[in-house]
Amino acid sequence: MTATRGTSAPDVRQTDPGPAGAGPGPANGTAVPAVRIEAVSKVHGRGAGAVLALDAISLDVAPGEFVCVVGASGCGKSTLLSLVAGLDAPTARTLTVPGRPALMFQESALYPWLTVAGNVELPLRLAGVGRAERRERARELLASVHLAEFAQRRPHQLSGGMRQRVALARTLALDSPVLLMDEPFGALDAMTRDLLHDELETLWRQRRPAVVFVTHNVREAARLGDRIVLLSSRPGRVVWQTTVDAPRPRRMDSPETAAVAAEVTDRLRAEVRRHGH
Amino acid sequence: MATDTNHDGVRPSPVGPAASAGRAATPGGTAGGSGQELSGLDALELAGAGRDRWWARVGRGAWPKLLALALVLVGWQLVVWSGWKPDYLLPGPVAVARGLADIVPTADFASAVATTMRRAVTGFAFAAVVGFVLGILVARIRVLRAAIGSMITALQTMPSIAWFPLAILLYQLTEGAIEFVIVLGAAPAIANGVIAGVDYVPPVLVRVGRNLGARGVGLYRHVIAPAALPSVLAGMKQGWAFAWHSLMAGELLVTIANRPALGQLLGVYRDQSDSLHLIGIMLVVLAIGLMVDAGFGAVNGAIRRRRGMT
Numbered sequence: 001m002t003a004t005r006g007t008s009a010p011d012v013r014q015t016d017p018g019p020a021g022a023g024p025g026p027a028n029g030t031a032v033p034a035v036r037i038e039a040v041s042k043v044h045g046r047g048a049g050a051v052l053a054l055d056a057i058s059l060d061v062a063p064g065e066f067v068c069v070v071g072a073s074g075c076g077k078s079t080l081l082s083l084v085a086g087l088d089a090p091t092a093r094t095l096t097v098p099g100r101p102a103l104m105f106q107e108s109a110l111y112p113w114l115t116v117a118g119n120v121e122l123p124l125r126l127a128g129v130g131r132a133e134r135r136e137r138a139r140e141l142l143a144s145v146h147l148a149e150f151a152q153r154r155p156h157q158l159s160g161g162m163r164q165r166v167a168l169a170r171t172l173a174l175d176s177p178v179l180l181m182d183e184p185f186g187a188l189d190a191m192t193r194d195l196l197h198d199e200l201e202t203l204w205r206q207r208r209p210a211v212v213f214v215t216h217n218v219r220e221a222a223r224l225g226d227r228i229v230l231l232s233s234r235p236g237r238v239v240w241q242t243t244v245d246a247p248r249p250r251r252m253d254s255p256e257t258a259a260v261a262a263e264v265t266d267r268l269r270a271e272v273r274r275h276g277h
Numbered sequence: 278m279a280t281d282t283n284h285d286g287v288r289p290s291p292v293g294p295a296a297s298a299g300r301a302a303t304p305g306g307t308a309g310g311s312g313q314e315l316s317g318l319d320a321l322e323l324a325g326a327g328r329d330r331w332w333a334r335v336g337r338g339a340w341p342k343l344l345a346l347a348l349v350l351v352g353w354q355l356v357v358w359s360g361w362k363p364d365y366l367l368p369g370p371v372a373v374a375r376g377l378a379d380i381v382p383t384a385d386f387a388s389a390v391a392t393t394m395r396r397a398v399t400g401f402a403f404a405a406v407v408g409f410v411l412g413i414l415v416a417r418i419r420v421l422r423a424a425i426g427s428m429i430t431a432l433q434t435m436p437s438i439a440w441f442p443l444a445i446l447l448y449q450l451t452e453g454a455i456e457f458v459i460v461l462g463a464a465p466a467i468a469n470g471v472i473a474g475v476d477y478v479p480p481v482l483v484r485v486g487r488n489l490g491a492r493g494v495g496l497y498r499h500v501i502a503p504a505a506l507p508s509v510l511a512g513m514k515q516g517w518a519f520a521w522h523s524l525m526a527g528e529l530l531v532t533i534a535n536r537p538a539l540g541q542l543l544g545v546y547r548d549q550s551d552s553l554h555l556i557g558i559m560l561v562v563l564a565i566g567l568m569v570d571a572g573f574g575a576v577n578g579a580i581r582r583r584r585g586m587t
Binding site for chain 1 (some may be wrong): 312314315316318319322323462479481482484485487488489490491495499500503504506530583585586
């Protein structure tokens with residue numbers, strides 16, 4: 001099962017999986033990584049009921065790199081993001097993240113008591129940015145997600161896809177070099193999700209944050225990622241990774257994307273089979 | 278791994294939403310095209326989200342209440358006409374309205390309402406402070422929750438009138454005795470509202486807040502307090518009902534010379550066997566209680582509408 005076998009995508013170049021799966025970023029592996037995860041473990045609970053969620057995960061993300069993390073349920077994808085975001089403390093760790101990574105969830109988690117603009121302004125307000133500058137930057141951010149005219153609406157007046165775009169604008173307001181996304185489009189219909197892929201890719205190209213994008217949708221990973229990292233389940237480990245060189249913008253339904261997705265799906269299935277009887 | 282079966286077919290043609298929004302669509306979903314497609318989709322999803330004006334809502338809510346009031350008055354009049362009690366013990370609505378019209382313009386009545394409202398406001402304000410502090414402490418400190426969390430609810434089941442004998446011993450026949458019982462009645466309800474509000478803040482909102490840079494007091498100010506507000510208001514509304522109950526009981530029991538109050542007037546008219554004016558004062562007590570309650574209800578409703586909770 002190697003990526004170069006048979007009819008697999010010509011655009012897939014497999015990096016050496018290695019025992020811990022630690023691999024450099026695609027082209028610029030020598031640069032200082034934006035995120036360095038070194039042998040990070042996380043145990044949930046205590047005593048006999050304790051569960052090893054992450055087992056000595058190592059992963060470097062280069063500045064400006066778009067990494068998609070895929071895995072079956074229970075692989076600790078969300079846990080990994082919480083650790084990188086600093087919302088949870090790892091049990092054992094070497095975690096190097098400069099500054100504060102921005103985090104986005106599957107639910108938009110917009111504050112219903114604030115307007116759309118108020119939500120985008122909140123991180124700026126918390127950072128002590130003055131009112132006029134706040135307003136101007138929120139306006140720019142909302143324009144960048146094509147929602148400028150909805151600035152004074154309330155979150156509940158928007159559709160699910162629009163709410164995720166507001167959440168994206170709010171996350172971008174942190175202006176962090178690292179953007180963590182936890183299945184951000186998982187609850188959206190296919191068409192909205194396709195459009196948001198284009199949208200996210202455009203914004204990523206303009207701003208070039210390092211992105212760690214967690215998803216269970218293999219094709220989404222193939223659509224967006226420079227690199228796809230496969231996590232095993234219970235405990236989570238990096239078991240395999242591949243770089244995707246297909247030119248951007250890619251499409252969900254192109255043969256290249258489908259070929260990459262097929263390769264990742266095979267790996268994922270093999271991983272899931274390991275847990276069967 | 279059935280999640281990507283959606284995409285096995287042909288990509289949805291951009292002719293659909295974008296064209297129907299009256300814009301030219303770029304095929305293939307390039308950057309410019311995606312913006313137009315997005316706004317087309319937005320326009321489609323938000324179509325028909327109109328909202329009523331406030332007077333339409335008030336009007337819709339008002340007529341069932343007016344109808345119910347009319348039915349009560351008719352029922353009351355029927356009981357009077359049935360001759361169940363003599364007229365001087367149970368007067369009809371018209372006679373009571375005339376009686377009210379006699380006493381409402383008097384200085385005594387104005388001073389009674391002023392005294393009662395002053396007690397209500399100071400007592401409720403004090404109860405709110407105690408309730409807030411207690412609620413925050415119990416919500417944040419685990420030991421305190423285990424120790425007195427359930428006691429707060431138990432305190433609510435204690436009838437306020439049962440506190441008065443002790444309050445009178447502690448404070449004699451003073452304002453202090455009345456305020457003491459108001460606080461004991463209202464503070465637990467307000468504390469419970471605060472505790473429930475803090476407990477039920479969705480964890481994801483807190484996580485997002487921390488990620489956005491909210492720490493300590495900032496997290497409370499920008500995330501937890503606004504998220505808990507509807508529950509806190511519900512607690513205050515309930516606390517107001519308890520305060521009003523306690524106040525009326527207190528004014529019946531703790532009468533202070535030369536200081537007329539609504540509750541005290543109830544006692545005075547009973548002593549004079551003047552049920553005409555007694556019922557009139559009862560209606561005033563009812564009306565004030567309802568008006569404050571409706572005020573809380575209006576604020577709560579406005580918040581829920583703004584947040585899309587209705």
